[in-house]
Amino acid sequence: MPDRPTSEDFKNAQTLPYPAKQSEMDIQPQTDLKGYRAADKLKGKVALVTGADSGIGRAVALAFALEGARVAILYNENDGDAQKTKEMVEERGGECLVIKADVRQKAACTDAVKQTVDRYGGLNVLVNNAAFQATQDSILEISEEQLRRTLETNLFGYVFMIQAALPHLKDGDAIVNTGSIVGETGNPILVDYTASKGGIHALTKSLALQFGQMGNGVRVNAVLPGPVWTPNIPGTMPLEEVQKFGHEVALGRPGQPEELAPAYVYLACQDSSFVTGSLLHVTGGKLSS
Template sequence: MTQSEFRPQSNEIPGQQLPYPAQQSDMDPAPDSDLSNYKPAGKLIDKVAIITGGDSGIGRAVAIAFAMEGADVAIVYNENTDDARHTQRLVEQKDHSCLIIKADVRNAAACQAAVQQVVEQYGKLNILVNNAAYQMAQQSIDDLSEEQFRRTFETNIFGYFFMVKAVLPHLNEGDAIVNTGSIVGIVGNPILVDYASSKGAIHAFTKSLAIQLGKRNIRVNCIAPGPVWTPNIPGTMPEDEVKNFGHEVALARPGQPEELAPAYVLLASSEGSFMTGSIVEVTGGKLG
């Protein structure tokens, strides 16, 4: 069985915890983000994309898919250089360039510098994927510190705001912004109060910005994933939550990063030309 055929059911996910920030190579089983099942159709030829949180998980899969569709990509990451370099190699195997940029999206100046580096490298910028995220489970709001609450919001929504401000001078008619929200931003999660709240903010940010930028024909959309097997899960969740991860959805398993990437391609490309302000749920049937 190849990795691309591996879709473990929730009862095949063993309990595990990894030090934060977790590396994708340490996960058991390894997430499927190699895009072996994906059939490209030249949807992003000559485009340039910047993807935050692009070193692993969903960001890695999106970077590979964009390259397969014809785009050059830049990935912004905060800590895991080994994961970022591995993503770079995977993208380059698809015959496209991948610029890796170490930056903290909580810092507005760092976001401006990252975007400037991309424009200097490629001469343009067409697509922003806001995907960087921080979460850390807490059983009670009494255990949720102000420091963690601030870090969550500064990463998950301030970072998106800073990146949008940095890219907008470079975007033109027909270009796109794709944000990563979450189903928990719609239905809530008792051990991720701050994270779920920040994701709800991302959904509102997406809809409001879509209305504002519609007159420029710049589309702004959001993917709301359900449970997806990424390094954030064993790196931030209790072991009993990791075991049987994804059991609650209709498909009885977690999603794999590869399964999210096509939705990002749709929203980044002209195939999604009449979609803006959308919150696209890719959840395996998590409805509440």
């Protein structure tokens, strides 16, 4: 078993300016999947992963590549982190198309899908993972700008990406959304973010029903992470939360991005052929009730 930092190990961790870079974190997230055992579960497939410059998105892109998929990654700001993801994919024998785009813009989402299809000849898996969060102690402190950025990134962006991808997806293909356990539990300092994640859960279930009625064979599911050590944590959370990160879960530690990646592989591949509309909890025992 890899050595996983516990909440105690974060007592001296520091915050970083937003947007935080994974390369600058004092405790590096585990995203390299050194112990991962691939089995060609996505051989011949094409996957597009948003928010894949670092954190969970990076780990998912690597896992998909190890499983045989050709991968496109979409990111918004951190060029260096995105190039590192590309290098890591290629070091493992995979192909990686890097796309810089803002998912809040419908045209950018359409163009990202077009670039992927033009490069690889099709699209089989869409992972909506891009996210924005900012903390406020009171709803009265949430500015219109923050509210719009949160909802437009976390909800509008998911819808725009799905609208762009769906015409290219066929029977057996998959959409995997990133929700969050806080979309079920709530969080007093992440009111707008938790609302957006709850919306993603409802979107996932509604589209599973819609696509089922349409009979297009496209499955839609969501992974619900608990606390996971990614650049978003030191980049957006208060210092007191960063320095005890993961303390509230049953396992006594935060998750690492590479521990989330197998859940995305499962929902993207035919092992989950009878799974749609599912909210898959990967939380280390942070329970919703």
